[in-house]
Amino acid sequence: MSGILDIDHLTVTLAGEDRPKPVLSDVSMSIAEGEAVGLVGESGSGKSMTVRSIIRLLPPGARMEGNIRVRGVDLGTLRGAALRKMRAEMPVIFQDPRAHINPVRSVGDFLTEALRIHRRMSRAAAEDRAADVLDEVGVSEARRRLRQYPHELSGGLLQRVMIASALLAEPRLLLADEPTTALDVTTQAEVMAVMDELRRERGLAMLFITHDLELAAAICDRTAVMYAGRVMEVRASASLLERPLHPYTAALATARPSIERKVDRLTTIPGRPLSAFEAPDGCAFNTRCAHVRESCREQRPELRTLLDGQVACVRVEELQAVSHD
Amino acid sequence: MTAYLIRRAIMLMVTLLVSSFVVFTGLSIAPGNPLATLAGGRSLPPESIQVLVERYNLDEPFFIRYAMWLGNAVQGDLGLSITLRQDVSDLIASRAGTTIALIIYATVIVLVVGVAFGLLAALRPGLVDSLVVIATAVVVAVPPFVAAIALIGIFAVGLGWFPALGGGSGFWDGIRHLTLPAFALAAAAAATVARVTRTSVRRQLHLEHVQTAVSRGIPYATVVRRHALRNAAIPISTLAGMTVASMIALSAVVERAFGLNGLGAYLVSAALSKDFAVVQGISLVLVTAFVLVNTLVDVGATMLDPRFQLGRRS
Known part of the structure; x- marks a missing residue:
């Protein structure tokens, strides 16, 4: 088997x-x-x-x-x-999202990078998908989060972002x-x-x-x-x-x-x-x-x-x- | 952000004020009597001395002289050259172009060559890395005047690819004439930038967030560019800014060596002829440029790091 x-x-x-x-x-x-x-x-x-x-x-x-x-x-x-x-x-959901997400790039960038590279999605389309999945993992104000940087989010939120990025890979x-x-x-x-x-x-x-x-x-x-x-x-x-x-x-x-x-x-x-x-x-x-x-x-x-x-x-x-x- | 910029602007003003004072004081306490220079070795009648004393305010107390000089300098008036009897500002303006072109050219070399070799070494451990490390270690230790002599010997005298002296006329001829000076000026700085690029890119490549990017199937070149190099840009730009600022001072040596009619070369000849108005004027301009470049780069490097905005609240 x-x-x-x-x-x-x-x-x-x-x-x-x-x-x-x-x-x-x-x-x-x-x-x-x-x-x-x-x-x-x-x-x-x-x-x-x-x-x-x-x-x-x-x-x-x-x-x-x-x-x-x-x-x-x-x-x-x-x-x-x-x-x-x-x-x-x-996708791997890593232990420490603070270290595993690039601190100088925005949350939106982290979430959409793979979509834009692997599926050649436009930025707007990828951000729509990312916002939807952020919503699903229980991150409020998904649109605003996309513009934020990792240090502006709590550990729990950041781990949800990590989970969202894993799910985005379908x-x-x-x-x-x-x-x-x-x-x-x-x-x-x-x-x-x-x-x-x-x-x-x-x-x-x-x-x-x-x-x-x-x-x-x-x-x-x-x-x-x-x-x-x-x-x-x-x-x-x-x-x-x-x-x-x-x-x-x-x-x-x-x-x-x-x-x-x-x-x-x-x-x-x-x-x-x-x-x-x-x-x-x-x-x-x-x-x-x-x-x-x-x-x-x-x-x-x-x-x-x-x-x-x-x-x-x-x-x-x-x-x-x-x-x- | 605005508060930070205002704070930096105030710091900049204070630095400029202090450095202008140092420039002025330094020359006032330097050996040699300006009157003797003005007289050119002859003994002048008391009336002529009186005229000179008044023209250069030599009878005023030190702080008044400083205040008057600074007040005029802020309005762009740096006084009269003693030897040439011309406006120092005009003399500086006519030579600044060469120096600015030289420093911009050298900056481009520092960034392109420095980052390229640093990146190459970071990504190719082993032979390539060792070669870059050894080569940069040697070049870092070569001061611009030695680099100038070596470059003239090889590329101007030996191979005859570039002219050894002069500024040339027209854009392309100017570039050709500035190439060897720019490399002489940039060599040590480029080597320093290469070394810092190598270390910081390699450090980033070992960080967890780079592993995340790799584990997400992002192509390696993209990972290097968007994550390793992007994050390493913060230390690299800080260092590059410092080296570029220091090139402002070092340009004097290089301009002298290559017979370029720039500010630095003029500073040296003015100092030799004890033309204190010119020396003060050029020093002030160079110091101002140095402080400005440093501040700009510092602010720029800070902007590259979004985490910095935390500092606003704390």
Whole structure:
């Protein structure tokens, strides 16, 4: 089956100071048309690198193995105009709109630039479209906003502008790289709601990156959990949150605060998150896992299909059996 | 915006006032007695001395002399040349054209050559970049008079492509005559602009907003022009403005070296013949031009950055 996005054994190595530094190690996942997939992990787990690999915006000197196909087209083979066309059809909603929108150009310019270049629209026509979409994402006085500069808008408004610019590309697939992390909590909820609604209305597929397991579960059909540049578990969001299979997912789930439970201290996962280049032999999580066995240190567990998804842990069945007793 | 422009205008006035005072004072305390120059080495009868003292107000107190000089200067009257007995304003006006043409020519070279090489280096890391970095490092260190000698040696004497001396007549001949002087004047400045262009364009290329543009499938040339270069234009124009202003002073050396009949060359010869009225007049004009160019460029560079309007409120 070929989805809108298929990532197949993706391994990315950055040029390090003394030796190459792996950031992604054998990542595979796919997204079907209209499906939202969450990608959850701690800082340095390789979430953003996955997005950057998809739009081929890796730092210079990066090496990429494996392949990424968008609607069956292998991105690695694309050059020049074909690559630009593909990029234009997969807009990224970046984390920090303040940094990701040119500060010396107007909001209108940011929104219409791609339309005028890719579709050869006139300025007036492009501005009409931009104003309509700004309206849809809940930006008031859209016409006036087009004349304003990024510094004149609040972070929430600016992120809506970013979402509008993504929607203006009329994509089939959205790439959202922690779109609400830089916003305050109330704005986060509003922006998330707008994005989710417009995505469902248009039936867009989305790769949604976040470090918030619950947020991913709330808006995505499936959720993938990453650790040290690897995918540990991919499953339907609801069951992933309720019955995590991988010990790492389970640890993440228990570490989250809850309004129902009253605790003095939040549960934490012992140790610190590892990046791909620090990952030990065998399972990347073996230095922090409560259920570690000798076999976990010897061989890297493959992603295996289990229940409603896939998981990369050799002891899943054992642990599940124990927890059900 | 209006408040800012008014503030800048007031600052400009104050700067001009202070610099005019410095120009006037500087020459008043310089060694040499104007009377002796006027007399040309002869001993004059007291009546003649009296006439000269009155004509140049030499018996008035210092501040009164300054005030009178400034008052006249503001109306365009810079007094009489001591050696030529002509209006200093007329003498300046007849030579200003050459200097203005030279500086405009050099400015065009600084901007075109400087930005082109800077951009080339920013976009082509590796060999091209290293060559530009090394070449500009050498050229930055070459003062205009050395550049003048080198250019005359190679292009005027060696290859014979351009004349070595004089201003020429007519437009195209004038351009031909000004080419070597303009390059001599522009060389170091162009190298500085190239280096700043290289660094600021490269800095912009690494910024997130440029990645956004690339990720939206905008062609690279457009990204460079509309985002990297556009944003880098703010530091580039500030620096270019400063170097152009400094060329106003350096033009004296270049005009001298190429035998051009401009303001700078005249300043040097007037200073040598102790024609203090001319020296004061030219100095005032050059300082005014310097301050004006600096202010204009500063305001222009600020206008390039829309974020600046925040400063209005704070």
